[in-house]
Structures are given as structure tokens and as C-alpha cells.
Amino acid sequence: MWQALCKNRLSWLGIGLLLLIVLAAVFAPWLAPHDPLSQNIAYRLEPPSAEFWLGTDSYGRDVLSRLIYGARVSLLVGFVAILIAMCIGSALGILAGYVGGVVDQLIMGLVDVLLSFPTLLLGLMVAAMLGASLENLIIAIAITEIAPFVRVARAPTIALKQRDFVEAGRALGYGPFRLMGVHILPNMISDVVVLGSLWMASAIRTEASLSFIGLGVPPPAATWGSMIREGFENILDAWWLTVFPSIAILLTVLALNLLGDALRDAIDPKLRSERS
Amino acid sequence: MNTQDTVLELRNLRTEFRVGGAWHAAVRDVSLAVGKNETLAVVGESGSGKSVTALSVLRLLPEAGARHGGGEILLEGRDLAPIPEKQMAALRGDAIAMIFQEPMTSLNPTMTVGDQIAEAIRQHRHLSWREARALALEALEEVKIPAAASRFGDYPHQFSGGMRQRVMIAMALACKPKVLLADEPTTALDVTIQAQILSLLSELKEAHGMAVVFITHNLGVVAQIADRVAVMYAGEVVETADVKTLFERPTHPYTEALLRAMPRVDLDTAVLEPIPGSVPAITAMPRGCAYASRCPLRETRCEEQAPALEAVSQDHQVRCVVRVESNKRHI
Numbered sequence: 001m002w003q004a005l006c007k008n009r010l011s012w013l014g015i016g017l018l019l020l021i022v023l024a025a026v027f028a029p030w031l032a033p034h035d036p037l038s039q040n041i042a043y044r045l046e047p048p049s050a051e052f053w054l055g056t057d058s059y060g061r062d063v064l065s066r067l068i069y070g071a072r073v074s075l076l077v078g079f080v081a082i083l084i085a086m087c088i089g090s091a092l093g094i095l096a097g098y099v100g101g102v103v104d105q106l107i108m109g110l111v112d113v114l115l116s117f118p119t120l121l122l123g124l125m126v127a128a129m130l131g132a133s134l135e136n137l138i139i140a141i142a143i144t145e146i147a148p149f150v151r152v153a154r155a156p157t158i159a160l161k162q163r164d165f166v167e168a169g170r171a172l173g174y175g176p177f178r179l180m181g182v183h184i185l186p187n188m189i190s191d192v193v194v195l196g197s198l199w200m201a202s203a204i205r206t207e208a209s210l211s212f213i214g215l216g217v218p219p220p221a222a223t224w225g226s227m228i229r230e231g232f233e234n235i236l237d238a239w240w241l242t243v244f245p246s247i248a249i250l251l252t253v254l255a256l257n258l259l260g261d262a263l264r265d266a267i268d269p270k271l272r273s274e275r276s
Numbered sequence: 277m278n279t280q281d282t283v284l285e286l287r288n289l290r291t292e293f294r295v296g297g298a299w300h301a302a303v304r305d306v307s308l309a310v311g312k313n314e315t316l317a318v319v320g321e322s323g324s325g326k327s328v329t330a331l332s333v334l335r336l337l338p339e340a341g342a343r344h345g346g347g348e349i350l351l352e353g354r355d356l357a358p359i360p361e362k363q364m365a366a367l368r369g370d371a372i373a374m375i376f377q378e379p380m381t382s383l384n385p386t387m388t389v390g391d392q393i394a395e396a397i398r399q400h401r402h403l404s405w406r407e408a409r410a411l412a413l414e415a416l417e418e419v420k421i422p423a424a425a426s427r428f429g430d431y432p433h434q435f436s437g438g439m440r441q442r443v444m445i446a447m448a449l450a451c452k453p454k455v456l457l458a459d460e461p462t463t464a465l466d467v468t469i470q471a472q473i474l475s476l477l478s479e480l481k482e483a484h485g486m487a488v489v490f491i492t493h494n495l496g497v498v499a500q501i502a503d504r505v506a507v508m509y510a511g512e513v514v515e516t517a518d519v520k521t522l523f524e525r526p527t528h529p530y531t532e533a534l535l536r537a538m539p540r541v542d543l544d545t546a547v548l549e550p551i552p553g554s555v556p557a558i559t560a561m562p563r564g565c566a567y568a569s570r571c572p573l574r575e576t577r578c579e580e581q582a583p584a585l586e587a588v589s590q591d592h593q594v595r596c597v598v599r600v601e602s603n604k605r606h607i
Contacts, residue, residue, distance in 0.1 A: 101340075163381060164376055164378050164381040164382040165381065165382050165383055165384045165385075167336070167376070167382075168374075168376055168382045168383075168444070168447075169384075170336055170368070171334055171336060171368055171369060171373070171374040171376075172368060172369030172373070172396045172399060172447065172448075173365045173366060173367070173368035173369040173370060173399050173400060174365075174369075174399060175365060178399075182384075182387075182395070183384050183387075186384075186386040186387070187384070187385065187386055
């Protein structure tokens, strides 16, 4: 799998890009040239210059510094939300696939309800109900992304539970939870992880969207979505306020998609042979 | 056979499947007994109910489509049919173990073989991983995996089919079961590996004093491994005898036909005779003898009344009115 991953140059681009963004987020205090929160009216709406590489916003805050700090929020929200969605979603999916019957119908019914709402609308509803804070934003995004994980975990579970080694495990006296956790889950975890990296891009997009409409992390904390919203008012005379955060979101989503595609290709040998 | 030594005994076991909304018996009136250090071979063609019998003992048939329809499953005199599922699960892999036909797919591909055996031990014994792994290594050595210690951490895909079946046997025997149910364990292997696995199984049977129920459709394998044989047809035992008697004096017409359909080294057979017709579907079981439609000895009474399993001599029982009668006349 690693060999296939290394061969694909696009996947290296994705990994490199993502690594760069993660490093920037981790080392933000050292990398950021200015304090992202310090306001200075004297430098209001400065265009990009040697002092402020990406310009300043309407409060005179450095855009580059806010962008670097914003990466922390975007990545944290995306990662934690997907992790939660992945755990809950695949647990429900395995349960539905393994137990079947009424439990399956109940869980899949719930998933259909979740899927029938557009992601943003559902996130908006949950975020509005819970109120704007970092934790609530994560919860809201996690809820919107549970459904695909349930589906992706359920299908292989139905196939795996009929495999001989699960039957053999039953003949050795293993209970259903041991069979689900130790024998079924590790055989499909790769599918779930691939889906995770693809949907993390979507989670970051949802975060930006929710922040854009003001339901994200409350100001003055810097997030990419809220930066775009604040810059939106001055879009005609200060283009740098919206363009640079947009590029940051674009690059992050692109990196995650490239990584997800590369992982999927590496895991699925059929797709691999077609490409090479 | 001494009845005190009986480890597993089935009395009039009946297992039913749901087909098209109604329950039909896939296994009817099966009575078998297997003792300590004894191998009972259950022979029959596909669909004769031999695997279903084994799965019924462990209660492994899917609950939605199958049910226990009556009879007793006695493990050392204790009936397993009415015990709750939790106690049944505790017996699986501990007192009664099973090995399956497909060694290639019966191991978890994401776990090392050593850990899979250790897991089976830890399921039934309160041991730490370290202690369980030590026992697992012993089990691997017992089934003669070459360089067992260095292969302990290998994954199933690094093993050949024969070696995987040895691992399966090690897993099944790790908790020293009293009964081993072997469901065609050598069918998927080539002939030389098959012979190795068979001799390994009989060695282990001697060493552990196990009762082995060996399910197969291969009469050559039966001759090699069995002490006693039960021939199954359409969910019933039609003949049971010790292995020597069965091959020398097959009495049920189905057993005779089976032997005629098999090439033999000990007899000079020029032509192999296939058995005409096929097993009746479980939804269309005849009122009388299930074999009647294919039987050369068929009489009108065969189609009217289902025959019972009757003794023709010591430890030799046959389910055929015609043969039992002619046997009586000879005596």
C-alpha cells in the first residue's frame, strides 16, 4: 500500500500541502509576524506590503497572522468533528449491519433522515440550537457527517459477518461485540479512514460556511470563514481580505481530497492497476 | 462401545428450516453417539444434513431460519438443547470445538496467527496475554508448524492452505475440548496434505482422548480415519456400524450404492456405478422411505411407511425394512 502511495505524484502534492498547513497551524506563534488580535487603526485596510505581506483588515489586524492562526481552528474543527463522526458513524453502521432486522431499519431510517437535510442546513440548525462556540461548532459538524460513515461501515459488515472467520469465531464462543470489534472492524477500517480524509475536506468547508454566516467560533478569534465574512463588506476596495482566506480553504480542501483519493487508490488494487 | 465412555450423544435430534413460511425438517430422528478417543465419521452426499447436524450441536445455525425441532444433545449426559445461549457460548470452543472446510478463509486476515490462537484461549481461560501466547505457541508446536516460534507473529496470508488448516486445528484444540466436530476439514486440500492432516488429527485424538465427529463425503477418508461410521441420507441416519463392518457388509442399499460409486484399491472394480436420481428436497419429503425413489429393492410398503433404524447385529443398525427382514431370515 505504501509503495502505491509513494508512486503517485499527486498524492505527494496532497501530503506535502497538508503537512505544510499542519506545521503552520502548530507553529503559529513562531511563524505569525504579528499578533492576530492586536488592532491598530493607523494601519487600517493596508494593501499587501513588505510589513504586512497579505495586508491588514478593517481593524488593522495582520491578515497573514490571522490566516495562520485560523488554520488552527479549521484543522482542529475538521479533524475532531470527523473523528467523532467516524467513531459514532462506524459503530452504528457495524451494529446495523451485524444485528440486522429492526435495529438495522431503525438506524438506517435515522441516517436517511440525516441525509435528507442539506449538510449546511443541518449544521445551521444544530449550531443555532446550541449557540456559537468552538465545541458546539464541532458537535454540529460531527452530526452532519455521521450518515456517510454509517453507510460505509454497514455494507462491508453485512459481507464480513458471513465470512468463514467470523463463523469460526462464533464456533470458538466469541460474543457479538468481540466479533464486531476485533474481527469485523479491522477488516474494513481502511474504507472508513479513506472516507474520513475525503469528508474532512467537507467538514472544513462546512466550518467555513457556518463561520461565514456567523454561527462559528465567536469573534475576535480568527477563522477562515469569519475572515471572509468580515472582508466581504470591503470586497471592492480590499480584495486581499477575502481572496487569501479563500485560497487557504481551497488549498486545504484540495490537499485533503488528493490525500483521500491517493489512499483509496492505494487500498483498492483494482483502481491502482487501471491507472498504472 | 462402553456407554460410560460416551462423550457426545444425540438422541432423535430434529432440526428444522423455514422454507417459504413453513418449517421443514432438514435433520430427522438422528441418534448418534461418540466416545472418548473415538472417531465417528458421518458420511453422506451434499444436502444429506451432516453439516446441519454438527451446526445444530453447537447451535450455530442462523436463528431466523432454523430451529431445534426436538431431541436431545447430550454432552457427558447433560442435555444442551434447553440451556441458555450464554452457557452455550461458554461451551463453544471450550468443551466442543469445530473446524471448518475452508482453511483459506477461516482465519482473520488482520490478526497474526499466534494472537488468534491466544485470543481463543483467553476467551475461555482467565489468563494474561503473555500466558495465553505461551500456550498458543505450544498449540502451534503441537500441530507441527515448522519453526513455530518464528511464525507465531505471521499473518494468515503468509501460510499455505495446509498450514492454515493446522492453525485452525491448533485454535480448536487450544482449550483441550472433549469433542471435536470436523466439518470436511480436508476437502479443500490436495491429497498429500490431506493425508498429513488426517494423521495429525488421529494423533491429536489419541493424545487428548477426544471424541471426534468427522464429517466427510469421501469414503476413502472414512476408511483412513474412522472407528465407526454413520451414513446419512436426506437428513436421516440410514446405517451405522464400525468401519470394518460397513466396508465388508454394507447393508442399506444406499451404502451399497455409495461403495459401488467409489474406486477401491482392495477390490477389483471395473465399472463405477453412479446412483441415479437425486435427494428429495426438504419441502417434498416422501411419506415413506426417503431413499425409495432411487432404490432397486423398492417395494410398495417402502413408500407407505417410514422405516425405523433397526439392529441387524451387534452395533450395526440399518434403516431399511427389506434388508432387516432378509437379515432376520438368514439367522
